Amino acid sequence: MHSEVPEKKKIGKLLKLPLNHAFNMSIRSIRIRFGRSIIVTSSIVLGIAFLMSILSSNAFIMGIMEKGPENLKIALQQNLEEMRSRQIWLVSLSLLVCVVGIVNAMLMAVTERSREIGTMKCLGALDRFIVELFLLESSMQGLAGSIIGVIIGASATIFIYLLRYQGLIWSIFPWEPLLKYSAFSILLGIIISVIGAIYPAYVSAKLEPAEAIRREV
Amino acid sequence: MPKEAIVRTIGLKKTFLLGKIPLHVLKGIDIEIYRGEYISIMGPSGSGKTTLFNMIGGLDKPTDGKVYIDEVDIAQLDAYELAWLRCRKIGYIFQTFNLIPVMTALENVMLPMIFGGMENDEAMNKAKGLLETVGLGARLHHKPFELSGGQQQRVAIARALANDPAIILADEPTGNLDLKTGKEIINLLKEMNKDKEVSIITATHDLKMLDVSDRVIWIRDGMIERIEDRENLQIKVGEVEGEEAG
Numbered sequence: 497m498h499s500e501v502p503e504k505k506k507i508g509k510l511l512k513l514p515l516n517h518a519f520n521m522s523i524r525s526i527r528i529r530f531g532r533s534i535i536v537t538s539s540i541v542l543g544i545a546f547l548m549s550i551l552s553s554n555a556f557i558m559g560i561m562e563k564g565p566e567n568l569k570i571a572l573q574q575n576l577e578e579m580r581s582r583q584i585w586l587v588s589l590s591l592l593v594c595v596v597g598i599v600n601a602m603l604m605a606v607t608e609r610s611r612e613i614g615t616m617k618c619l620g621a622l623d624r625f626i627v628e629l630f631l632l633e634s635s636m637q638g639l640a641g642s643i644i645g646v647i648i649g650a651s652a653t654i655f656i657y658l659l660r661y662q663g664l665i666w667s668i669f670p671w672e673p674l675l676k677y678s679a680f681s682i683l684l685g686i687i688i689s690v691i692g693a694i695y696p697a698y699v700s701a702k703l704e705p706a707e708a709i710r711r712e713v
Numbered sequence: 714m715p716k717e718a719i720v721r722t723i724g725l726k727k728t729f730l731l732g733k734i735p736l737h738v739l740k741g742i743d744i745e746i747y748r749g750e751y752i753s754i755m756g757p758s759g760s761g762k763t764t765l766f767n768m769i770g771g772l773d774k775p776t777d778g779k780v781y782i783d784e785v786d787i788a789q790l791d792a793y794e795l796a797w798l799r800c801r802k803i804g805y806i807f808q809t810f811n812l813i814p815v816m817t818a819l820e821n822v823m824l825p826m827i828f829g830g831m832e833n834d835e836a837m838n839k840a841k842g843l844l845e846t847v848g849l850g851a852r853l854h855h856k857p858f859e860l861s862g863g864q865q866q867r868v869a870i871a872r873a874l875a876n877d878p879a880i881i882l883a884d885e886p887t888g889n890l891d892l893k894t895g896k897e898i899i900n901l902l903k904e905m906n907k908d909k910e911v912s913i914i915t916a917t918h919d920l921k922m923l924d925v926s927d928r929v930i931w932i933r934d935g936m937i938e939r940i941e942d943r944e945n946l947q948i949k950v951g952e953v954e955g956e957e958a959g
Contacts, residue, residue: 508797512830521815528815528856615811618772619872620800620828623792705799706773709811 513625522633532605537641539601543594544645544685545652550586551677552653552670559670560661568661595688602634602692606700613700614708623701627694634693635686642685646678718781719879719912720746720769725778727764727935738764740935741778746914748879751906751925754916756932762916763884765932769914770803770882771795783879800829804873804911808885810865812857818844818868819853825875843871847901863894870901874909881905883915887922896921 526533557579560568572579613626657665700708725742728735738761746752756762767773768780771787780787782802790798799805804825812821822840827833844853847867857865866886873881883902887895903925906913915922923929923946931938 508794508801511793511796511800511828513828517827525815611811612813615807615813616824617796618770618799618805618811619825620796620876622796625828704767704773706767709772709807 511620511622513621513628518625518629518632522629522636525629525633526636533637536601536605537637537644539597540638540641540685540689541645541648543590543597543688544642544681545649547587547590547594547684548646548649548677548681549653550583550590551681552650552674553657554583554587555670555673555677556653556657556665556668558673559665559668563668564664568664591684594684598638598685598688599692602689603696606630606693606696610700610703610708610711613697614703614705614711617701617705617708623698626701627697630693630697631690634689638686638689639682641689642682645685646681649681650674650678716747718745719748719750719783720744720914721781721784722769723779723781725765725768725780726776727761727768727773728776738935739768739775742932742935742937744930744937744940746912748912749906749910750912751903751927752912752914753922753926753929754914754932755918755922755929756938757918760932761935762918762932766882766884766914766916770805771798772805796828800825801876802879804875804878804881806866806869806873806881806883806886808888810857810862810869810889812865812868812872814857817854817856818849818860818871821857821868822871822875825872829876840871840875843874844868846874847871861894862890863897866890866894866898867901870898870905874905874911877909878911880912880914883913883917885917885919886915887917887919892921895919899925 557572561572561576564572616626617623654665700711703711722742722744725739726737727739728737730736742765754762754765764773768775769782771780771782771790774788782798785798787795787798805811812818813824816824819837819840822843823833823836826836826839831839841850841853844850844867847870849864849867849871852860852864857868860868869886870881873883881902886902887898890898899919899921902913902915905911906925915926926946927943929941929943929946931941
């Protein structure tokens with residue numbers, strides 16, 4: 497009846513989560529909660545699109561100031577001072593909207609999975625695994641959302657300027673700043689999503705498993 | 714037969730704070746559970762069963778007192794060792810099944826093995842074997858929401874057995890199941906208890922569980938009311954079906 501189990505006496509430490517598994521789990525998690533992921537992602541899209549439209553509209557004005565025809569330059573020059581301060585105001589506002597929206601969406605998405613986090617801990621997940629999983633998931637959502645947001649924001653601005661100045665914009669088309677702003681917005685989108693997800697994931701992961709499972713959201 | 718304590722608690726106390734009022738859920742529990750035993754912790758709702766279960770499983774920290782798993786004081790373990798203990802030594806089964814919703818039955822069973830560092834192919838084979846053992850060989854690739862409650866609980870049992878634990882802790886494993894399915898789950902647990910010589914500790918108020926338990930620990934108001942051996946129980950309960958003592 498009794499089998500000998502001598503080596504079981506000592507407690508080990510080796511636990512791991514291979515990256516490809518983590519990656520698979522995150523992708524799956526996004527796919528299965530597709531509706532949910534769409535909401536989270538769309539809040540990233542909106543924030544980034546807003547930011548990108550402000551930034552690219554900035555780029556166009558600067559382009560016109562540099563290479564545009566004289567009459568336009570003079571017209572723009574007159575209210576440039578006033579516009580500058582408004583621009584700064586708008587950019588900071590859009591950044592704020594972006595941050596609050598994304599952090600809020602991530603906070604909800606992670607907190608409602610508290611029980612899942614508790615279960616994983618019961619199965620032997622380290623706190624680090626859980627944070628890693630959410631980091632992967634949120635950075636993928638952040639990347640996808642930001643790319644879409646940048647495309648929407650930039651094309652909306654291009655469309656508006658096309659209506660206002662017609663063919664003129666192609667001659668002054670500010671490729672370089674646009675690309676620079678796109679890269680900036682995408683990076684920002686990812687960073688904010690990761691920050692927004694890491695914090696609640698860390699809090700949930702730190703809880704005792706019993707508490708994480710019990711926690712109602 | 715030498716009895717080896719796999720779980721031992723000494724003066725276990727747990728106090729929760731409800732606002733500013735302390736609520737003493739466990740008021741000093743001393744139990745010893747031996748290797749290979751099937752133990753039921755019985756008691757009315759609110760008696761502290763689940764809290765005791767969480768303490769024994771290292772899922773929550775006691776306010777006072779000690780828990781020894783296989784002679785190791787779990788309060789002395791760091792986060793890595795505690796995770797290792799949960800991964801290798803203990804299998805958990807919950808009333809609400811708690812499968813990972815995004816994973817198939819097979820992947821759910823594989824997860825603890827992956828955490829434990831097993832190779833993918835090896836884990837997959839073992840998980841398949843376990844799912845066949847619990848009678849779900851045909852449903853390897855179903856997601857939890859595509860399975861009935863009883864089937865989900867079978868997956869949970871297979872998952873609990875993944876790393877050949879010394880102890881399986883089951884918190885109300887039949888609480889969300891109908892009578893017949895509950896009975897099947899209990900029999901499955903008993904089978905695993907006999908075949909794999911794993912100690913099973915259930916917190917329950919399901920009287921069907923009495924039939925298969927070696928000992929029953931009755932809890933009331935955070936204290937042990939009495940501990941009964943199976944022999945004494947059979948007289949009391951009166952109706953015991955089939956099952957021979959393990």
